[in-house]
Amino acid sequence: MSEDMKVFENLESEVRSYVRSFPTIFTKTKGSKMWDNKGNTYIDFFSGAGALNYGHNDEHMKQKLIDYILSDGITHSLDMASEAKAQFLTAFNTIILEPRNMDYKIMFPGPTGTNTVESALKLARKVTGRTEVISFTNGFHGMTLGALSVTGNSAKREGAGIPLQNVSTMPYDNYVDNQSSINFIERFLEDNGSGVAIPAAMILETVQGEGGINAASFEWMKEIEALCKRWGILLIVDEVQAGVGRTGSFFSFEPAGIKPDIICMSKSLSGYGLPFAATLIRPEIDQFAPGEHNGTFRGNNHAFITATAALDYWKDNKLGARVNHLATKTEDFLNDLVIRYPKLQGEVRGRGLMTGVACGVKDLANKITAKAFELGLIMETAGAKDEVFKLFPALTISDEELGTGLKIIEKSVELVLETETQLV
Incomplete structure (x- = not known):
């Protein structure tokens, strides 16, 4: 360990995570590049775990924020009325909701993904008078107790320290190969002896980010929506990681044609990496009493400013088309990669710019991401066993930067497999 990294080992809690995966001190970021204190340059295929869909330090958002700060604009306001909040609400409704024929009230919980999930679960229980929730295998929804209860990963759940209750976990789409889980779920609901209450x-993710880049089919999503309607169950879609353009459309569920009852948003919603979350609620179920769910930092006006500026990207379809172009290049590369390197035992997963390769060899994905970091690329792993190396480039990345990153992945795969072969 270098001398300058010892401050983190000596003073920071053992719970630290990403600093172990990327053991260097970063000093500057711009677009899809990061620099450390030794002058090394890295291509960023991590994007703040999905919080930086527009890259680092976007000029348009940065200037809006600087102007706001210099004007002594209000920073903290709880849920009082502010000009910044009014501008965001108006822009989000005009640019995002109205063109999609979507009618939702917008709630601002605490500023993180787990906060919006907690608010959604609480509201669903209040509206229906029921206590149980169905979640799905390999789902990830956050680290607070309610969100952990609907999260599948055993290691994350064990951190709760107490039993996580009132949730039944059902199989996600293709959890069992070539078998639909819809009939299985409905059978549980129909059977008074199943032990599963209505x-x-x-709650579901359309593409499971932390769970292994598992993408649900549009047909499965439609069937889940229909099942929920038949049984009077509220459908919560967690858009925290898959949303805000990551799959090509602003909402990841748009191509399926479904309309969730509640939508959870955070991460890239602020556009700039600032803490910010919103819970979109169908008006008929907007039933929280004033202050019944709140949070001190739900009035993050700096995030309102950058989030409003970020919506300028969605005034037309140019960014969506750009994402689809980049996604095609990435998918073609990954499909070719797993063919040319059969020792990966690789399976390409995901949708849009939310993709990855599941490796059939234990610890291989971790070794590939570590080698990629050595070669100047930042990416992480996903999946219950960290078996997937995960590509999350910025939606605004250039073709050249994307190509450079993909070449580093291929070189990393080549070097790791070469070493693995020598060890056999």
Whole structure:
């Protein structure tokens, strides 16, 4: 360990994570590049775990924020009325909701993904009067107790320290190869002896980010929506990681044609990496009493400013088309990679610019991401066993930067497999 990294080992809690995966001190970021204190340059295929869909330090958002700060604009306001909040609400409704024929009230919980999930679960239970929730295998929804209860990863759940209750976990799409889980779920609901009560809600990700880049089919999503309607169950879609353009459309569920009852948003919603979350609620179920769910930092006006500026990207379809172009290049590369390197035992997963390769060899994905870091690329792993190396480039990345990053991945795969072969 270098001398300058010892401050983190000596003073920071053992719970630290990403600093172990990327053991260097970063000093500057711009677009899709990061620099450390030794002058090394890295291509960023991590994007703040999905919080930086527009890259680092976007000029348009930065200037809006600087102007606001220099004007002594209000920073903290709880849920009082502010000009910055009014501008965001108006822009989000005009640019995002109205063109999609979507009618939702917008709630601002605490500023993180787990906060919006907690608010959604609480509201669903309040509205329906039921206590149970159905979640899905390999789902990840956050680290607070309610969100952990609907999270599948055993290691994350064990951190709770107490039993996580009132949730039934059902199989996600293709959890068992070539078998639909819809009939299985409905059978549980129909059978009074199944031990599964009619839930207040079902919560799902359309593409499971932390769970292994598992992408649900549009047909499965439609069937889940229909099932929820038949049984009077509220459908919560967690858009925290898959949303805000990551899959090509602003909402990841748009191509499926479904309309969730509640939508959870955070991460890239602020556009600039500032803490910010919103819970979109169908008006008929907007039933929290004033202050019944709140949070000190739900009035993050700096995030309102950058989030409003970020919506300028969605005034037309140019960014969505750009994402689809980049996604095609990435998918073609990954499909070719797993063919040319059969020792990966690789399976390409995901949708849009939310993709990865599941490796059939234990610890291989971790070794590939570590080698990629050595070669100047930042990416992480996903999946219950960290078996997937995960590509999350910025939506605004250039073709050249994307190509450079993909070449580093291939070189990393080549070097790791070469070493593995020598060890056999």
